Amino acid sequence: MKKFSLSRREALKRMGAVGVGAFLAAGGLPVYGNRSHGGQRVAVIGGGFGGATAAKYLKRLSPGLDVVLVEPQKRYYTCPFTNLYLGGMREFETLGHDYRELSRLGVRIVSQTAVDVDAEGRRLRLADGDSLSWDRLILSPGIDFRWGELEGYGREAADKAPHAWKPGPQSRLLRRQLLEMPDGGTFVLVAPDNPFRCPPGPYERVSMVAHYFKTHKPRSKVLLLDAKDNFSKQGLFLEGWKENYGDMIEWVGRSNDGRVVRVNADKLEVETEFGEIHRANVLNVVPPQKAGFIADRAGVTDESGWVPVQPRTFESKQVPGIYVIGDATQAAPMPKSGFVANTQAKVTARAILADLAGEEPPEPTWTNTCYSVIAPDWGITVAGVYEVHDGELREVPGSGGVSPMGAAADFRKREAAYAEAWYAAIAQDTWGSR
Amino acid sequence: MRLTTVAIAVAALAGALALTLRHAGADPSGEDIVPVSNDRASAIAMTCANCHGTDGRLESTGIPSIAGKPEIVLRSQLLAFQRDEYPGATVMPRLVKGYTEEELAAVARYFAALKPTPEEPSQQP
Amino acid sequence: MRKPRFSRFHFNLSIVVASAAWLFAAAAPAVAQRAPWERMEAAAKLLDVAAPKTDAIRLDLPAVTQDGSAVPLTVTIDHPMTADHYIESLHLFASGNPSPEVAEFSFSPLAGEARLSTRIRLDGTQNVIALARTNRGEWLAGAREVRVTVSGCLTQAGAFDGDDFMRTRVRAPNRLRRGEAAEIRTLINHPMETGLRKDADGQAVPERILTEFRARVAGQPVIHAKFHRAVAANPYLLFHVAPGQAGTLDLEWTEDTGKTATATAEIPAA
Numbered sequence: 001m002k003k004f005s006l007s008r009r010e011a012l013k014r015m016g017a018v019g020v021g022a023f024l025a026a027g028g029l030p031v032y033g034n035r036s037h038g039g040q041r042v043a044v045i046g047g048g049f050g051g052a053t054a055a056k057y058l059k060r061l062s063p064g065l066d067v068v069l070v071e072p073q074k075r076y077y078t079c080p081f082t083n084l085y086l087g088g089m090r091e092f093e094t095l096g097h098d099y100r101e102l103s104r105l106g107v108r109i110v111s112q113t114a115v116d117v118d119a120e121g122r123r124l125r126l127a128d129g130d131s132l133s134w135d136r137l138i139l140s141p142g143i144d145f146r147w148g149e150l151e152g153y154g155r156e157a158a159d160k161a162p163h164a165w166k167p168g169p170q171s172r173l174l175r176r177q178l179l180e181m182p183d184g185g186t187f188v189l190v191a192p193d194n195p196f197r198c199p200p201g202p203y204e205r206v207s208m209v210a211h212y213f214k215t216h217k218p219r220s221k222v223l224l225l226d227a228k229d230n231f232s233k234q235g236l237f238l239e240g241w242k243e244n245y246g247d248m249i250e251w252v253g254r255s256n257d258g259r260v261v262r263v264n265a266d267k268l269e270v271e272t273e274f275g276e277i278h279r280a281n282v283l284n285v286v287p288p289q290k291a292g293f294i295a296d297r298a299g300v301t302d303e304s305g306w307v308p309v310q311p312r313t314f315e316s317k318q319v320p321g322i323y324v325i326g327d328a329t330q331a332a333p334m335p336k337s338g339f340v341a342n343t344q345a346k347v348t349a350r351a352i353l354a355d356l357a358g359e360e361p362p363e364p365t366w367t368n369t370c371y372s373v374i375a376p377d378w379g380i381t382v383a384g385v386y387e388v389h390d391g392e393l394r395e396v397p398g399s400g401g402v403s404p405m406g407a408a409a410d411f412r413k414r415e416a417a418y419a420e421a422w423y424a425a426i427a428q429d430t431w432g433s434r
Numbered sequence: 435m436r437l438t439t440v441a442i443a444v445a446a447l448a449g450a451l452a453l454t455l456r457h458a459g460a461d462p463s464g465e466d467i468v469p470v471s472n473d474r475a476s477a478i479a480m481t482c483a484n485c486h487g488t489d490g491r492l493e494s495t496g497i498p499s500i501a502g503k504p505e506i507v508l509r510s511q512l513l514a515f516q517r518d519e520y521p522g523a524t525v526m527p528r529l530v531k532g533y534t535e536e537e538l539a540a541v542a543r544y545f546a547a548l549k550p551t552p553e554e555p556s557q558q559p
Numbered sequence: 560m561r562k563p564r565f566s567r568f569h570f571n572l573s574i575v576v577a578s579a580a581w582l583f584a585a586a587a588p589a590v591a592q593r594a595p596w597e598r599m600e601a602a603a604k605l606l607d608v609a610a611p612k613t614d615a616i617r618l619d620l621p622a623v624t625q626d627g628s629a630v631p632l633t634v635t636i637d638h639p640m641t642a643d644h645y646i647e648s649l650h651l652f653a654s655g656n657p658s659p660e661v662a663e664f665s666f667s668p669l670a671g672e673a674r675l676s677t678r679i680r681l682d683g684t685q686n687v688i689a690l691a692r693t694n695r696g697e698w699l700a701g702a703r704e705v706r707v708t709v710s711g712c713l714t715q716a717g718a719f720d721g722d723d724f725m726r727t728r729v730r731a732p733n734r735l736r737r738g739e740a741a742e743i744r745t746l747i748n749h750p751m752e753t754g755l756r757k758d759a760d761g762q763a764v765p766e767r768i769l770t771e772f773r774a775r776v777a778g779q780p781v782i783h784a785k786f787h788r789a790v791a792a793n794p795y796l797l798f799h800v801a802p803g804q805a806g807t808l809d810l811e812w813t814e815d816t817g818k819t820a821t822a823t824a825e826i827p828a829a
């Protein structure tokens with residue numbers, strides 16, 4: 001494998017020397033042949049779904065380009081499938097991916113946090129005080145939480161009532177709490193208003209918790225208190241819950257006083273908008289969110305806390321030369337999903353290469369498929385294809401949509417199997433994991 | 435089960451044939467066909483990688499590897515998805531409806547031109 | 560020192576950007592093209608002055624939303640609410656809906672603050688417009704554009720729990736500081752059928768909405784609302800009662816069928 005990557009890069013370079021624009025190379029990618037981009041540097045902040053994909057595809061599309069990926073973690077754990085881990089369907093370690101394959105491809109990995117960005121000087125500053133210059137910058141920093149916006153839910157509260165909305169110690173803590181919970185207890189999940197990371201995530205999570213309860217603690221209850229009245233794949237979730245878990249899961253929407261306004265993490269209690277108090281044995285709070293802090297430092301966020309971008313390229317609307325992808329962006333109607341971050345990365349990689357070459361960005365196309373696993377044999381999906389129309393992002397009319405209601409067991413079972421297959425595929429496409 | 439497979443194969447062949455004929459007929463005039471550049475095809479193909487692996491190559495996950503499959507098969511499958519004529523399909527019909535027939539044909543051509551396994555970077559100019 | 564100057568630049572830049580956007584929003588429509596309220600017949604008819612004050616109404620709405628069925632809206636009017644000078648009425652419009660009227664509110668000085676929150680329906684990208692009139696006949700106007708994107712990711716539920724039909728909820732503060740207005744939240748379960756929806760058999764579901772809401776404190780009117788079908792299902796309303804108005808708060812909702820629902824809450828003394 002190692003040898004292949006090298007010889008392939010050689011091959012690509014040689015093709016580049018022919019100098020006739022984009023054409024098909026051994027791997028099938030168009031090589032931006034007449035522009036080696038040699039000596040130019042694109043820095044990418046964040047090695048998650050968006051950033052790792054961007055770094056990989058930049059290098060594949062333009063082997064001569066200097067691509068630097070700034071990411072403090074040596075091993076990245078995915079949010080996708082942490083719910084399956086919570087349900088006991090997956091080992092935590094299987095969710096970890098490293099950067100060795102990207103490094104083999106020629107991406108330079110800098111294992112540090114970027115602490116500041118100087119857009120004018122085209123430099124970024126690292127936690128150790130060093131700085132790094134760039135010609136174009138991609139930010140894919142994911143989300144940060146708005147600590148304290150939900151009264152009583154600050155950083156310390158998360159030690160008792162975990163969010164588990166960024167993977168790692170928080171996921172393990174929540175799993176441990178579930179394991180220690182007595183049968184007959186109540187798991188309460190507090191879901192935020194839009195927009196937030198992974199619209200179907202809270203609903204998949206309660207499904208997986210219910211799966212664990214059904215198989216280990218069958219007298220227990222699941223209560224989902226929601227700040228919304230509508231949620232992703234709602235009909236399919238309600239159907240799946242009923243079929244698989246009877247009335248174990250209770251969902252309370254905003255119009256039935258589901259919006260939580262106060263959290264007491266010590267007592268594991270929450271208070272709703274109209275004053276009802278709910279007590280939990282295990283309390284999982286998904287707090288309100290915003291773009292990762294580095295987006296603020298770079299000056300690309302607006303008053304919403306998210307990043308407005310040019311639809312065609314995902315270049316910041318506020319700071320030229322900085323491109324932002326993934327959860328940090330305002331990209332509605334695209335959801336904040338790993339799948340979308342991956343396809344945004346590819347579009348933006350091409351747009352940057354075109355820009356460096358002084359060309360117009362190519363026509364973009366993005367897709368999404370969010371799998372949710374309701375039970376081991378019960379998967380559902382929502383899909384979408386997106387384009388730019390009249391200068392705005394939109395879903396291509398006639399495309400996309402959710403799995404059918406009332407589908408046969410076999411259909412649900414295949415979508416559950418495809419969910420597992422999808423995970424393996426995107427991990428390979430993003431980090432080169434296998 | 436076996437019947438379904440046969441049905442798919444027949445539908446696929448019929449679709450492919452129809453398409454071949456149509457294109458053969460339209461080609462001389464140069465009308466009807468909106469040319470889809472290879473660049474565009476590769477842009478669309480990149481969105482496939484998300485489930486079918488980088489360059490459409492996957493090692494045994496349950497989702498088919500598509501690199502190096504015959505163009506006619508890929509194209510007719512994509513078109514069958516688009517026309518809701520692929521029995522038992524799950525997410526593919528919803529995705530391919532985001533693209534034109536010509537784009538799908540170009541994507542089929544694109545993946546067909548790739549090697550199924552990446553061993554040899556064979557084409558060196 | 561190789562340490563570059565970070566961030567100050569961005570800080571300045573974003574201020575420039577922000578204020579430029581604000582200037583544009585505030586001034587440009589009046590100069591370059593007619594203001595949104597002038598372009599809408601229903602609003603223009605109401606305005607009996609040429610130039611309403613445009614710097615006192617703030618509309619807080621998400622700039623982009625994927626769920627046009629319930630868009631949170633807060634209207635804040637920077638104006639006194641004293642017995643001799645107060646906001647008497649507030650009219651809300653949505654320029655792109657099948658019928659532009661959203662709701663009208665009349666306030667008494669007992670409302671304490673000319674500020675309320677509710678949730679509205681927006682049928683696509685459009686302007687939300689607010690016109691307010693003082694008891695002295697002055698007009699204030701404000702508008703804000705909202706982009707509504709359609710997404711298959713959000714399926715509209717439409718499911719309505721019959722058991723809870725016209726169930727009311729109200730929340731008043733448990734205690735108040737001196738001089739603090741009481742924030743009142745209300746909610747009533749109602750589908751607010753627009754008459755535009757088709758049922759599973761393709762039959763139009765007839766219009767059935769709540770048309771009125773009244774709040775009184777110690778028998779005195781605080782706020783009186785008229786709802787149109789652009790008020791979101793399960794109407795939510797947050798408003799205020801002026802400082803020093805302890806006593807029983809009586810709420811009443813009226814449906815277009817004449818059916819009513821009531822709720823009460825106690826406002827504590829400061």
Ligand SMILES: Cc1cc2nc3c(=O)[nH]c(=O)nc-3n(C[C@H](O)[C@H](O)[C@H](O)COP(=O)(O)OP(=O)(O)OC[C@H]3O[C@@H](n4cnc5c(N)ncnc54)[C@H](O)[C@@H]3O)c2cc1C
Pocket residue numbers: 045046047048049050051070071072073076078079080081082083112113114115140141142143164165166197198201205292293294325326327328336337338339340341369370371372
């Ligand atoms: C429970 C749950 C389930 C989910 N399930 C799915 C699913 O099934 N399918 C799906 O498609 N999506 C799913 N998602 C959503 C998915 O996790 C996100 O959409 C995705 O991670 C977004 O990618 P990103 O690149 O924007 O951010 P991330 O993947 O969060 O990556 C951000 C990276 O940037 C790094 N970083 C941040 N700041 C800095 C800095 N200043 N300097 C250097 N590095 C920095 C972080 O360490 C991190 O590694 C799920 C999310 C959750 C919470």
